[in-house]
Amino acid sequence: MSANRESGHPFTDQAVAPTTRTKDEWRDTLVAARRAVSAATRAAEAEALAAVLGELADGLAGETVCAYLPVRTEPGSIDGLDSLRRAGVRVLLPIVAGAGALDWAEFTGRNGLRTGPFGLQEPAGSPLGTAAVVWASLLLVPALAVDQTGVRLGRGGGYYDRSLPGVRATATVAAVIRDEEHVDALLPAEPHDVLMTSVLTPGGGLRRLSTAGRRRPRFA
Numbered sequence: 001m002s003a004n005r006e007s008g009h010p011f012t013d014q015a016v017a018p019t020t021r022t023k024d025e026w027r028d029t030l031v032a033a034r035r036a037v038s039a040a041t042r043a044a045e046a047e048a049l050a051a052v053l054g055e056l057a058d059g060l061a062g063e064t065v066c067a068y069l070p071v072r073t074e075p076g077s078i079d080g081l082d083s084l085r086r087a088g089v090r091v092l093l094p095i096v097a098g099a100g101a102l103d104w105a106e107f108t109g110r111n112g113l114r115t116g117p118f119g120l121q122e123p124a125g126s127p128l129g130t131a132a133v134v135w136a137s138l139l140l141v142p143a144l145a146v147d148q149t150g151v152r153l154g155r156g157g158g159y160y161d162r163s164l165p166g167v168r169a170t171a172t173v174a175a176v177i178r179d180e181e182h183v184d185a186l187l188p189a190e191p192h193d194v195l196m197t198s199v200l201t202p203g204g205g206l207r208r209l210s211t212a213g214r215r216r217p218r219f220a
């Protein structure tokens with residue numbers, strides 16, 4: 001079998017980059033690429049993401065969205081969360097409570113935040129418990145990259161993989177990434193990795209991954 005076929009796409013026969021890199025090697029490359037993005041590009045992308053959330057907001061009024069507050073080079077901004085809240089969406093943010101699943105508390109605005117682990121801004125209000133994810137119809141998940149089969153690469157704490165198994169089967173689980181972080185290569189996957197149903201990018205908006213889960217066993 002040729003090298004090209006060996007690294008061929010798992011559900012088309014298109015050639016893709018080989019996936020011999022480890023998760024940590026991928027993280028190093030992706031974080032370096034994020035650091036190289038200019039402040040102007042970052043701001044434009046955050047604005048585009050906030051606009052997408054603003055458009056989705058009316059349709060989500062009265063519903064619960066589990067979101068996150070971007071830190072450092074992560075795509076997005078607090079503006080998108082404000083748009084959701086203004087439209088009557090209940091926005092929950094994660095709280096790191098030990099090494100288990102994430103806890104959640106309501107985002108009540110910029111003044112209701114305090115600094116938590118990893119320099120994250122967390123809601124200061126009462127934690128709702130790890131099971132709060134079950135209320136969400138949309139989950140916005142921080143990620144460094146997602147492949148076409150829905151495999152997500154995060155920061156390496158395993159927090160979301162421990163937290164997402166409780167979501168409703170009908171929920172949209174969308175990783176928020178920059179457009180080029182929706183990669184054609186197959187990311188390294190482990191049995192605990194929870195697949196994304198969708199991606200949210202500044203250029204493409206919210207898109208469902210019709211090919212989520214479509215990995216042949218030899219690629220798993």
Ligand SMILES: Nc1nc2c(c(=O)[nH]1)N(C=O)[C@@H](CNc1ccc(C(=O)N[C@@H](CCC(=O)O)C(=O)O)cc1)CN2
Pocket residue numbers: 068069070071074094095096102118119120142143154155157158159160
């Ligand atoms: N904005 C945001 N919130 C989040 C996550 C996230 O990735 N982003 N998480 C996702 O699970 C959970 C918390 N886990 C996190 C783990 C590592 C890092 C982080 O930025 N680590 C640094 C190194 C640590 C440091 O020096 O501060 C890094 O990887 O560069 C952030 C969050 C829940 N909340």
Ligand SMILES: Nc1ncnc2c1ncn2[C@@H]1O[C@H](COP(=O)(O)OP(=O)(O)OP(=O)(O)O)[C@@H](O)[C@H]1O
Pocket residue numbers: 023142152153154155156157158159160161162190192193
């Ligand atoms: N469901 C789980 N149960 C127990 N441990 C888990 C689970 N999911 C992940 N882990 C642990 O977390 C570690 C990191 O996982 P992984 O590299 O997939 O993190 P990640 O998805 O990139 O991180 P994050 O979700 O925090 O952004 C794994 O090596 C594993 O030890």
